Amino acid sequence: MSVTAAKGFTAAGIAAGIKENGSPDLALVVNNGPRLAAAGVFTSNRVKAAPVLWSEQVLKGGLVSAVVLNSGGANACTGPQGFQDTHATAEKAAEVLGHNAGEVAVCSTGLIGVRLPMDKLLPGVEQAAKALSAHGGEKAAIAIKTTDTVHKTAVAESGGGWVVGGMAKGAGMLAPGLATMLVVLTTDADVDAATLDAVLREATRTTFDRIDSDGCMSTNDTVLLLASGASEVVPDEAEFAEAVRTVCADLARQLIGDAEGASKDIRIEVVGAATEDDAVEVGRSIARNNLLKCAVHGEDPNWGRVLSAIGTTSAAFEPDRLNVAINGVWVCRNGSVGEDRELVDMRYREVRITADLAAGDASAVIWTNDLTADYVHENSAYSS
Amino acid sequence: MSVTAAKGFTAAGIAAGIKENGSPDLALVVNNGPRLAAAGVFTSNRVKAAPVLWSEQVLKGGLVSAVVLNSGGANACTGPQGFQDTHATAEKAAEVLGHNAGEVAVCSTGLIGVRLPMDKLLPGVEQAAKALSAHGGEKAAIAIKTTDTVHKTAVAESGGGWVVGGMAKGAGMLAPGLATMLVVLTTDADVDAATLDAVLREATRTTFDRIDSDGCMSTNDTVLLLASGASEVVPDEAEFAEAVRTVCADLARQLIGDAEGASKDIRIEVVGAATEDDAVEVGRSIARNNLLKCAVHGEDPNWGRVLSAIGTTSAAFEPDRLNVAINGVWVCRNGSVGEDRELVDMRYREVRITADLAAGDASAVIWTNDLTADYVHENSAYSS
Known part of the structure; x- marks a missing residue:
């Protein structure tokens, strides 16, 4: 309609x-x-x-x-x-x-x-x-x-x-x-x-x-x-x-x-932030990390790339209190190895990443996509 | 040695x-x-x-x-x-x-x-x-x-x-x-x-x-x-x-x-900036634009993507005074179409992008790479 x-x-x-x-x-x-x-x-x-x-x-x-x-x-x-x-x-x-x-x-x-x-x-x-x-x-x-x-x-x-x-x-x-x-x-x-x-x-x-x-x-x-x-x-x-x-x-x-070349839709939820602005800043930093986006494409629960993206922000957090879940499995606890990454099932199109800053009660959700060879192909040939 | x-x-x-x-x-x-x-x-x-x-x-x-x-x-x-x-x-x-x-x-x-x-x-x-x-x-x-x-x-x-x-x-x-x-x-x-x-x-x-x-x-x-x-x-x-x-x-x-998966080395020189900080900010914004990096991979002199990257910065410039050269050809003059893009030869590994902000005398050079399917492949399979 x-x-x-x-x-x-x-x-x-x-x-x-x-x-x-x-x-x-x-x-x-x-x-x-x-x-x-x-x-x-x-x-x-x-x-x-x-x-x-x-x-x-x-x-x-x-x-x-x-x-x-x-x-x-x-x-x-x-x-x-x-x-x-x-x-x-x-x-x-x-x-x-x-x-x-x-x-x-x-x-x-x-x-x-x-x-x-x-x-x-x-x-x-x-x-x-x-x-x-x-x-x-x-x-x-x-x-x-x-x-x-x-x-x-x-x-x-x-x-x-x-x-x-x-x-x-x-x-x-x-x-x-x-x-x-x-x-x-x-x-x-x-x-x-x-x-x-x-x-x-x-x-x-x-x-x-x-x-x-x-x-x-x-x-x-x-x-x-x-x-x-x-x-x-x-x-x-x-x-x-x-x-x-x-x-x-x-x-x-x-x-x-329907984003160009995407094979995964990634829902990034930042929780435990001191402010909503902090949550959005962290969510965007994760969403823009090419290495992480490639890992998600490869169905690799590479939580280290989530942490390194969080580390580039100015949000309030302590590195050794960060927690990260991928599709509900807390693969990172207190800034270090958490549950077994083999438990993470990434077969489906929607992938959920939860980043807990352990610094407050604010939260935000940012959506992004994986980075794929199809994206590269579509955008390297677009104008020619 | x-x-x-x-x-x-x-x-x-x-x-x-x-x-x-x-x-x-x-x-x-x-x-x-x-x-x-x-x-x-x-x-x-x-x-x-x-x-x-x-x-x-x-x-x-x-x-x-x-x-x-x-x-x-x-x-x-x-x-x-x-x-x-x-x-x-x-x-x-x-x-x-x-x-x-x-x-x-x-x-x-x-x-x-x-x-x-x-x-x-x-x-x-x-x-x-x-x-x-x-x-x-x-x-x-x-x-x-x-x-x-x-x-x-x-x-x-x-x-x-x-x-x-x-x-x-x-x-x-x-x-x-x-x-x-x-x-x-x-x-x-x-x-x-x-x-x-x-x-x-x-x-x-x-x-x-x-x-x-x-x-x-x-x-x-x-x-x-x-x-x-x-x-x-x-x-x-x-x-x-x-x-x-x-x-x-x-x-x-x-x-x-030797960057992962790269097929082009991109030298981004920002000139005519009001300050060196402005030049660096603009250079980095260009260097991080995935769409432009894909275009360079496809040997496509897509200067519009350079302008849209410049436009996201806080550097001093007027949009209708921006000039962009790719490998020496000024494909964008005064924020609009310049020399014929067909004149740009992008066959070689090194690609030179010059962005003239027409706002001062400061400059900076930032190096980056193109974004390729090989980069996606290498980084989607890295930890597995």
């Missing part, structure tokens, strides 16, 4: 010819109101793609009537011409939809440093506008795929007559930045822009911001949340926040499950 | 049986004086192996009469028993050499989290002591190899009657910490411990501390510099510092050239 699960939204996904192989590459999501409230979070990379620079400005107004998304090109590091291309895309969508260009967000994903083929993209926007449908969410989710093997959608239905739905793409370059991918969430709940902003920031902080596939931060990451108000229900804020968080967590888990 | 290039040193490398395959695994380096001055730098990982904890204490006295080094086991994360094993090793060396155990440094390298086979190691120390020779430097360098495919030695001869020589091991887990591997440097120049310390810290800061093979910081990294004074020459300090820096740079380059 994707972005059209919520009333008040139409969407489309078409093949505009941006991708040379003819796959779908252009999506359009339109908020038909009555409300046009919106919020967005963007990559914290200082090298931002043109569509990010554009959409950040659009979101300052708190109003988004439509989102144009293309795969097949990131429009990043494309200079003033690239920004003009994004601007022209928003103008084109505004023209065919009868909207204001200042309320049209634009998202792009694909190779960095290449101009978009505007002679294909602009006619594609017209074509997508004609294809808009209240059942178009699935096609939109398909059109934003790059190296994704499957499209990603999620929906949370409240008991109160409103829903939150969403779509996501992102297979490589997943790392906290914020955001970490292209995501569009929609709701027919009646919520103002300020509330959407607060809810979205808190939801992404503990979901998209805690998946770290390969430590690389994109130039294009964007998460948008649009509210149509079409249900005419003003939701309880806590209930609404939980629905948005649920959809974000669902999509984030799908992103990790 | 290795650690025995300098007069006053003897060394040995033998197979003690620590490695199950019977390869050499124990080295001994002895300073026969007349001077016993020494300095050391150690990993900044907070999870330190037992031999690091021991040797840090030894070095506080500024006197080292002998160094025992073993491969086949890191003696890290081995608890109080592991520390006792290191202590017993130093005591054994002191006993057979007639030295003071408090002046015997110990270095270990290999798998983390496994006790050393002391029933093999201690007789090995006796055996090594009997094999000590003024020509033993080569054998010592061979005995400290782990996944290294070649042993690494270097010598700088001064015109003034003294030399600096050294050996190094380290193929994975190379990252600035300090140190980043096991290195023993020797000199017959007559230099006091305080001068050795200052010279060694400055030399490692711009050599070993600026190679970053895989972003992983070891628990065992140790660099020792021992002076025998046997040349009876007190060197000019600047000349001596340059000789030590030369040997460190030579060994560092050899380490990168």
Whole structure:
């Protein structure tokens, strides 16, 4: 159901010819109101793609009537011409939809440093506008795929007559930045822009911001949340926040499950931390340790690599009080050898690493993937 | 010539049986004086192996009469028993050499989290002591190899009657910490411990501390510099510092050239930085970008990945003033498309990336490797 699960939204996904192989590459999501409230979070990379620079400005107004998304090109590091291309895309969508260009967000994903083929993209926007449908969410989710093997959608239905739905793409370059991918969430709940902003920031902080596939931060990451108000229900804020968080967590888990070349999804839970910041710092350090990620790929419960990753952080801990469990077996106790590593069963795709800092009560969960020859292959041949 | 290039040193490398395959695994380096001055730098990982904890204490006295080094086991994360094993090793060396155990440094390298086979190691120390020779430097360098495919030695001869020589091991887990591997440097120049310390810290800061093979910081990294004074020459300090820096740079380059699974050595030069710290921060961020390292492996001049790595730093720069050259071709100018990427020839093992921040006059060079399927294979099967 994707972005059209919520009333008040139409969407489309078409093949505009941006991708040379003819796959779908252009999506359009339109908020038909009555409300046009919106919020967005963007990559914290200082090298931002043109569509990010554009959409950040659009979101300052708190109003988004439509989102144009293309795969097949990131429009990043494309200079003033690239920004003009994004601007022209928003103008084109505004023209065919009868909207204001200042309320049209634009998202792009694909190779960095290449101009978009505007002679294909602009006619594609017209074509997508004609294809808009209240059942178009699935096609939109398909059109934003790059190296994704499957499209990603999620929906949370409240008991109160409103829903939150969403779509996501992102297979490589997943790392906290914020955001970490292209995501569009929609709701027919009646919520103002300020509330959407607060809810979205808190939801992404503990979901998209805690998946770290390969430590690389994109130039294009964007998460948008649009509210149509079409249900005419003003939701309880806590209930609404939980629905948005649920959809974000669902999509984030799908992103990790489809990360480039991955054969294992690794859930890193840091417990016993003095603070949540400490727990997140340690979790990310473990998630980015290439040697550990290779070991997990080889189904090797190499807890020494967990300890050496923890040791690079500034978190509060004593080395001789650290405990590490892999899939529930405490292979490291008090910084030294614990239970027999032969007891660890790593055959399944999901691997759980628990790091106990023995320094407090705070905790955090970070998701990552193993490092595989397929990842190397996919990313050494990507642009050629 | 290795650690025995300098007069006053003897060394040995033998197979003690620590490695199950019977390869050499124990080295001994002895300073026969007349001077016993020494300095050391150690990993900044907070999870330190037992031999690091021991040797840090030894070095506080500024006197080292002998160094025992073993491969086949890191003696890290081995608890109080592991520390006792290191202590017993130093005591054994002191006993057979007639030295003071408090002046015997110990270095270990290999798998983390496994006790050393002391029933093999201690007789090995006796055996090594009997094999000590003024020509033993080569054998010592061979005995400290782990996944290294070649042993690494270097010598700088001064015109003034003294030399600096050294050996190094380290193929994975190379990252600035300090140190980043096991290195023993020797000199017959007559230099006091305080001068050795200052010279060694400055030399490692711009050599070993600026190679970053895989972003992983070891628990065992140790660099020792021992002076025998046997040349009876007190060197000019600047000349001596340059000789030590030369040997460190030579060994560092050899380490990168033999990094696990690597097919490309990548020299990242950051220029136009506001400060040297900025240049180093940017260089390391580029060096740790897995996507870029995969691209280099595929001989793909993917400068967008360089920009997205720069964008994650806090260095002073404007995104639209960044320039990037790959092997001398300025493929990115002013944050956007520059010269034709087809002009970049990446066939050779050494790849040069130049990042110009256009923000000042400071610069730094960081070395790294590409990320390959061989790296994944080697590190997913290492402990099993």
